[in-house]
Amino acid sequence: MKELPRDFDSREQLVEQVAGLSPWLDRRDVSPMIGGAAPAAERLRVMDPVAYGRTRNFLDGAVTCLSPYIRHGILTLDEVRNEALARSEQPARVEKLVQELAWRDYWQRVYARHPERIWNDVEPYKTGFSAADYATGLPADIAAGETGVGAIDQFIATLLRTGYLHNHCRMYLAAYVVHWRRIRWQAGARWFLHHLVDGDPASNNLSWQWVASTFANRPYIFNLDNLRKYASADINTSARDNAVLDASYEELSARLFPRLEVAA
Amino acid sequence: MSGLIWLHEDALRSDHPVFAAAGDGSPAFFVWDDAYLQAMDYGFKRLVFIYESLVELPVTILHGDQQTCLARLARQHGGSIYVPATPNQLLQNRIEHLQRDFDVVEVADTPFVELAREPDLGRFFRYWNKARKAAMSRGGGR
Numbered sequence: 001m002k003e004l005p006r007d008f009d010s011r012e013q014l015v016e017q018v019a020g021l022s023p024w025l026d027r028r029d030v031s032p033m034i035g036g037a038a039p040a041a042e043r044l045r046v047m048d049p050v051a052y053g054r055t056r057n058f059l060d061g062a063v064t065c066l067s068p069y070i071r072h073g074i075l076t077l078d079e080v081r082n083e084a085l086a087r088s089e090q091p092a093r094v095e096k097l098v099q100e101l102a103w104r105d106y107w108q109r110v111y112a113r114h115p116e117r118i119w120n121d122v123e124p125y126k127t128g129f130s131a132a133d134y135a136t137g138l139p140a141d142i143a144a145g146e147t148g149v150g151a152i153d154q155f156i157a158t159l160l161r162t163g164y165l166h167n168h169c170r171m172y173l174a175a176y177v178v179h180w181r182r183i184r185w186q187a188g189a190r191w192f193l194h195h196l197v198d199g200d201p202a203s204n205n206l207s208w209q210w211v212a213s214t215f216a217n218r219p220y221i222f223n224l225d226n227l228r229k230y231a232s233a234d235i236n237t238s239a240r241d242n243a244v245l246d247a248s249y250e251e252l253s254a255r256l257f258p259r260l261e262v263a264a
Numbered sequence: 265m266s267g268l269i270w271l272h273e274d275a276l277r278s279d280h281p282v283f284a285a286a287g288d289g290s291p292a293f294f295v296w297d298d299a300y301l302q303a304m305d306y307g308f309k310r311l312v313f314i315y316e317s318l319v320e321l322p323v324t325i326l327h328g329d330q331q332t333c334l335a336r337l338a339r340q341h342g343g344s345i346y347v348p349a350t351p352n353q354l355l356q357n358r359i360e361h362l363q364r365d366f367d368v369v370e371v372a373d374t375p376f377v378e379l380a381r382e383p384d385l386g387r388f389f390r391y392w393n394k395a396r397k398a399a400m401s402r403g404g405g406r
């Protein structure tokens with residue numbers, strides 16, 4: 001039971017300390033998101049809940065990046081909600097952000113009441129496939145961000161480099177893993193939890209189940225048109241580099257869920 | 265009421281209600297537990313984020329096994345162990361183990377919404393329909 005140091009001259013020094021404490025890890029990258037109450041307060045200060053309501057689905061929209069602070073209890077949902085309400089005379093204009101905060105509260109309640117749902121399918125897949133049809137391990141090309149699908153590889157690179165992804169990127173990436181590659185959501189969820197600085201058993205795993213359809217009425221998929229609508233300028237949305245995404249929803253649905261078509 | 269505070273990674277904040285529950289001057293501890301961090305499978309970025317958050321808090325950071333450290337501290341200090349409530353199953357297991365030998369008080373965080381009845385959790389919108397009004401009020405309807 002040794003006491004660990006709390007005083008450091010620089011971030012580098014603290015990072016050295018953590019490296020010394022974790023010899024079992026090989027990657028040593030540090031996130032641009034810094035822990036602690038002061039960085040959290042700064043993020044809260046620059047939060048723009050009204051712009052959030054209009055732009056949150058866009059990859060360069062006014063999202064808050066508060067997730068690691070909320071995940072680790074540095075900020076409470078109550079505090080963020082109260083601050084959001086204080087920013088507008090009209091509560092309706094900040095409702096979208098409050099509703100997203102409510103998603104976290106909802107997942108946490110599910111976690112507390114049904115802890116077994118974190119790693120088990122809540123319901124069967126609604127894809128025409130059963131769980132046994134999905135592979136259990138994460139393929140190496142996905143882990144390395146070398147799938148050959150331009151936008152997907154960019155999202156993976158961002159995840160590995162920063163430990164953060166925009167909500168829409170998380171949805172795209174999870175859909176690609178589960179539906180395009182037919183991998184069980186658990187493999188993807190485990191991978192995200194390792195890399196995300198805000199990784200949370202409830203928000204992460206239950207969102208993966210939502211994408212997979214084991215905790216939703218239908219699977220979530222997207223196509224290149226949708227990606228182009230929301231992508232920022234730095235994302236490669238060329239048809240050549242994203243061929244597997246470039247189709248109508250009808251075509252994709254028939255391709256990804258052929259048994260559903262037969263049943264229908 | 266007196267005792268010690270066991271702060272864990274789900275509550276890295278110095279105004280968490282656990283501090284008030286334990287009473288002024290109660291010492292607070294965080295245990296940096298290799299086996300726990302490996303079981304959670306955290307990457308390096310997360311470990312740095314947690315450590316950065318810790319050094320700003322009024323806690324002593326100890327390196328060791330959570331259960332062993334807490335048991336030893338509880339014997340040294342006497343009184344109860346105050347711990348932030350959490351759905352985290354690994355932490356729950358450790359809390360239950362400690363409860364066999366010590367008085368362990370779990371203290372809930374400030375809620376997002378106060379609801380009269382436990383909501384239906386079948387789908388988000390069933391919960392949201394019940395929670396919306398409180399969620400849109402300062403203090404969550406408290």
Ligand SMILES: Cc1cc2nc3c(=O)[nH]c(=O)nc-3n(C[C@H](O)[C@H](O)[C@H](O)COP(=O)(O)OP(=O)(O)OC[C@H]3O[C@@H](n4cnc5c(N)ncnc54)[C@H](O)[C@@H]3O)c2cc1C
Binds near residue numbers: 064066071203
């Ligand atoms: C596959 C997948 C995995 C995810 N894994 C996690 C995770 O491990 N940890 C995590 O905190 N969130 C997770 N989310 C939810 C959401 O993507 C992130 O909370 C959000 O992108 C974090 O960025 P932000 O703080 O800028 O969010 P903002 O959009 O600015 O939202 C503000 C806050 O509201 C909460 N929130 C917003 N959307 C959601 C949501 N859909 N579910 C739960 N809480 C939400 C978060 O606490 C967030 O910090 C996941 C979503 C998907 C689709």
